[in-house]
Amino acid sequence: MRILHFFITRIFLKRWILVLGMILLLFLANYLSFSATRSIISTAQGYQEIETFNREGNYIANLNPESEADFDRIDIKETRKLYEYLNNNHTYALQADGFTTSLENEHDMEVSFNYINEEAYQLNQFKLAQGDQLNFDYQFKQDDIPVLIGGGLASTYPVGSKIEITDPVTQQAVDLRVQGVLEKNTHRSNFYAPNSKNYYNFSVIVPVNEPFIQSAGLDLHLNGLMDIVLLDSTKEEATKLNEQIQNNLGLDFNFFSQQENFNYFEDYYVSSLKMISAITLVLLVVIVCLATWNTLISVRLMIKDFTVNLLVGLSYSKLRTIFYSYFAILFSINLVILFAITAFNRYGFWMRKDSIFATYGVFGLISMDWIAFLGVLLIDVIIGVMIVELALKKIKGIPISVGVLQ
Amino acid sequence: MSSIIKLEIQKKAFDKKGFSILHDFELEVQPGEKLSIIGESGVGKTSLLNIIGLLDTRYQGSYELFDSSVQGLSRDTLAKWRNQKIGFVLQESALIDSLTIEDNIKLPLMYANLERDPRAQEHFKRIVSKIGIESILKKKPLECSGGQRSRAVFARAVIMNPQIILSDEPTASLDPENKERIIDLLFEMNREFNTTVITVTHDLDVANRHERIIKLKRSE
Amino acid sequence: MKYSLFRFNDVFEASAIYLFCFVSNLILMYVQTVDLEGSFILMSFIESIVDYQLIISILLTFIMMIFHYQFLNRRKTEISCRILVGDTKQKVIRRYMLNSLAILGFSFLLSLSLNFYLDLNVTSNLYLVLLFIVYILISAGQVKRE
Numbered sequence: 001m002r003i004l005h006f007f008i009t010r011i012f013l014k015r016w017i018l019v020l021g022m023i024l025l026l027f028l029a030n031y032l033s034f035s036a037t038r039s040i041i042s043t044a045q046g047y048q049e050i051e052t053f054n055r056e057g058n059y060i061a062n063l064n065p066e067s068e069a070d071f072d073r074i075d076i077k078e079t080r081k082l083y084e085y086l087n088n089n090h091t092y093a094l095q096a097d098g099f100t101t102s103l104e105n106e107h108d109m110e111v112s113f114n115y116i117n118e119e120a121y122q123l124n125q126f127k128l129a130q131g132d133q134l135n136f137d138y139q140f141k142q143d144d145i146p147v148l149i150g151g152g153l154a155s156t157y158p159v160g161s162k163i164e165i166t167d168p169v170t171q172q173a174v175d176l177r178v179q180g181v182l183e184k185n186t187h188r189s190n191f192y193a194p195n196s197k198n199y200y201n202f203s204v205i206v207p208v209n210e211p212f213i214q215s216a217g218l219d220l221h222l223n224g225l226m227d228i229v230l231l232d233s234t235k236e237e238a239t240k241l242n243e244q245i246q247n248n249l250g251l252d253f254n255f256f257s258q259q260e261n262f263n264y265f266e267d268y269y270v271s272s273l274k275m276i277s278a279i280t281l282v283l284l285v286v287i288v289c290l291a292t293w294n295t296l297i298s299v300r301l302m303i304k305d306f307t308v309n310l311l312v313g314l315s316y317s318k319l320r321t322i323f324y325s326y327f328a329i330l331f332s333i334n335l336v337i338l339f340a341i342t343a344f345n346r347y348g349f350w351m352r353k354d355s356i357f358a359t360y361g362v363f364g365l366i367s368m369d370w371i372a373f374l375g376v377l378l379i380d381v382i383i384g385v386m387i388v389e390l391a392l393k394k395i396k397g398i399p400i401s402v403g404v405l406q
Numbered sequence: 407m408s409s410i411i412k413l414e415i416q417k418k419a420f421d422k423k424g425f426s427i428l429h430d431f432e433l434e435v436q437p438g439e440k441l442s443i444i445g446e447s448g449v450g451k452t453s454l455l456n457i458i459g460l461l462d463t464r465y466q467g468s469y470e471l472f473d474s475s476v477q478g479l480s481r482d483t484l485a486k487w488r489n490q491k492i493g494f495v496l497q498e499s500a501l502i503d504s505l506t507i508e509d510n511i512k513l514p515l516m517y518a519n520l521e522r523d524p525r526a527q528e529h530f531k532r533i534v535s536k537i538g539i540e541s542i543l544k545k546k547p548l549e550c551s552g553g554q555r556s557r558a559v560f561a562r563a564v565i566m567n568p569q570i571i572l573s574d575e576p577t578a579s580l581d582p583e584n585k586e587r588i589i590d591l592l593f594e595m596n597r598e599f600n601t602t603v604i605t606v607t608h609d610l611d612v613a614n615r616h617e618r619i620i621k622l623k624r625s626e
Numbered sequence: 627m628k629y630s631l632f633r634f635n636d637v638f639e640a641s642a643i644y645l646f647c648f649v650s651n652l653i654l655m656y657v658q659t660v661d662l663e664g665s666f667i668l669m670s671f672i673e674s675i676v677d678y679q680l681i682i683s684i685l686l687t688f689i690m691m692i693f694h695y696q697f698l699n700r701r702k703t704e705i706s707c708r709i710l711v712g713d714t715k716q717k718v719i720r721r722y723m724l725n726s727l728a729i730l731g732f733s734f735l736l737s738l739s740l741n742f743y744l745d746l747n748v749t750s751n752l753y754l755v756l757l758f759i760v761y762i763l764i765s766a767g768q769v770k771r772e
Binding site for chain 2: 308
Binding site: 021025028192196269 | 696
């Protein structure tokens, strides 16, 4: 420890520009690998969620991006008719997020209402921290509506409490009864952008049944349609439904089968992930080359210091330990900076009252961040070993008797 | 009396092409002996000193130091022996420029974990006072004269009371007064502690003051 | 080259670093103009990098600072020798600055070809040039002999 302290304070830090340069380069490498790893983990997480819907006989709706959609001319009567058709001819999973409303809570966050029908709920049941799962057989306008709430609302609205509010989609005064509290950081990934997520920590999950849908406004009808999943259906039925939508609403939808989705995911996700990995790898190689250049320069400038120490009793194995410890310190500094930036970003969502991104976690970081940190640590170990071994090879290549007289 | 150094070099390759500088060479040195090695430039004097001083182990042959074979010793053990049993007196530039003279001299103590040992501190004071460099202890090497730096190099070499002192052209860049001083210090160590002194030099005057002279010759 | 502190290797190394900084800056600017709407995953990853384009580009220029530092450290003996044989420190500094500026100018001109190829504004790298000039001025103060 004393020898390490001596080397750091009396040899390395005497040339602080080189140390600072190394910290900057390693930070870039760490930031890059952190971003890439997190993107990959987030996409993989989202893909897992999508797989629960992407089964044989299921058709996931997607508004044809090439079609022209004129939402202004769509009338509620037409969407009601469409949902009637859906109820009579299909089993479907419906989920619509992001209807924000103001509901008092201790963090002053805007609360978002998320609507889910029984089929969607059964396919992907939420894990609860408290209370019971949702039931869908309530009488709309008569009974209290049982709801699940996010962890951030749990202290203000404990299980069993009642929330009186004007529902944002029906615009009617409703009584909600808190049936359960979601586990912290419960989220939903977007179907066709699996790395982007909506967190439900400040959400109210409202179960919707047929009467509710019929009473709801145009927003829920259209929003629900965008990600609707036809269950146990056929291509013909899906095509028929698309015709209905086109006739009633003038919108053109694609209903992708399991195989089509697989193909799409294969093309889109895999190629995106390959691209991310390739970009990261190329940039990492460049950064590692620069870091190696910086190390070799440092060795060139400090060779006398190293060899004099070798002359008076330092062994190469001790020198190796010193180098590894030194790089471990540099990497730790970078990881701490990276940690601070990530925690600050996560905290920023709370500061900006951005409720769909506000998350809970150990020191503000969620599990995805910690896994990405592990990935970064692994990459750091590889970079560290490469640089240290190269530096030692260079030092060993210079005879001690030549180095001391440099 | 058993030899402190028993060295037999069959071949020492100088470069990757296998150009040989030392071959069929044998050397035995007794404890307390004063030995000088002379010879023209490039004949392998410094290479020989590097082998004796455990800085170079890449040669064919055998080497027994303090009755133990050097071959097979780990790099850590070689470093420990360099720290505790061998002192190197090199040219005045062999000091770390960013450290003070005091820190440079105390460097071997750090590796022996004796930095805070009171006896080592006492020994340090005795040596710097004997060598006469108290006034420059807080200075950096570049702020000192050549003679002062040479004395600092000498102090560092003897701070651990080594059994062997290896010096490579210790007086090469010194004026007659400082040259005399360094040679006196070397021999004083030899007298007081029975330290073996091996000196590589070009200076015949210096060489002649040793008990034995070895002249290295280029092979025909 | 006879009077210069720079050898071919140094010129090559310095040009490579300048070009690396210019090219990275241009690429970071270019990807902002590319339409990645079709790939949300890739777009959000690239955004996480290009959002910090300015910081990354400036941080990368620090490599040039390292180059100047190590270069002048290695040249201390040579500077001493030159002064010994009749050169002056002022002349050495002046030549060092001129040589550094020439390498910078050459690299900048070379990087302009990428500007044209990627259809980017020719002024995109100018702020880096200014920064590099500041580095040259700072490092000129570090021209010292042993």
